[in-house]
Amino acid sequence: KNQVEQSPQSLIILEGKNCTLQCNYTVSPFSNLRWYKQDTGRGPVSLTIMTFSENTKSNGRYTATLDADTKQSSLHITASQLSDSASYICVVGRQTGANNLFFGTGTRLTVIP
Amino acid sequence: GAVVSQHPSWVICKSGTSVKIECRSLDFQATTMFWYRQFPKQSLMLMATSNEGSKATYEQGVEKDKFLINHASLTLSTLTVTSAHPEDSSFYICSARGGQDSYEQYFGPGTRLTVT
Numbered sequence: 001k002n003q004v005e006q007s008p009q010s011l012i013i014l015e016g017k018n019c020t021l022q023c024n025y026t027v028s029p030f031s032n033l034r035w036y037k038q039d040t041g042r043g044p045v046s047l048t049i050m051t052f053s054e055n056t057k058s059n060g061r062y063t064a065t066l067d068a069d070t071k072q073s074s075l076h077i078t079a080s081q082l083s084d085s086a087s088y089i090c091v092v093g094r095q096t097g098a099n100n101l102f103f104g105t106g107t108r109l110t111v112i113p
Numbered sequence: 114g115a116v117v118s119q120h121p122s123w124v125i126c127k128s129g130t131s132v133k134i135e136c137r138s139l140d141f142q143a144t145t146m147f148w149y150r151q152f153p154k155q156s157l158m159l160m161a162t163s164n165e166g167s168k169a170t171y172e173q174g175v176e177k178d179k180f181l182i183n184h185a186s187l188t189l190s191t192l193t194v195t196s197a198h199p200e201d202s203s204f205y206i207c208s209a210r211g212g213q214d215s216y217e218q219y220f221g222p223g224t225r226l227t228v229t
Contacts, residue, residue, distance in 0.1 A: 043220035
């Protein structure tokens, strides 16, 4: 069964601190893995997208890693800011089909001053 | 680039009426558009996939006669919720993909529908 699981469900950190969000998946055949940031009441915004051959990708203070062998990914946020408060969604794409995106349930991050 | 807009951003309607939501790709041609529904504290659930000029493909459990999708041009797709009921209240998000080889889907900002 194609599934994407994220942990933790929610996280509260102090402004300026770092944090790491986890994503495990069983989607096959794997095509790509994306991390999205979704503010409350808004659509998801892409942070990173990685294919099978990529094991790390950065976008500013966001760094995503991918281990295709263990089917795990992480999103590391450095020097967190209040504006980082949002849901972070891991989405895994499968090779076949018009749309084969499998969504995680997200990690709700709250950054407090 | 790659901006997707939705209109309206929020709408309140009475039970039994129909509501149309528009999804536009502003700076690229979207051969495929997707419609998602998201309930509070849940992830996005795919409702249907539409390709320009052809009928939409609906996910299992989604009533095609209730959620009418039209993708008449490469920049516009519409979702019409017919005979809306309070349980249809949700956050509806569209996404667009341009080119068959493109991995990326660009999401719209979403439309909050409240049915009273």
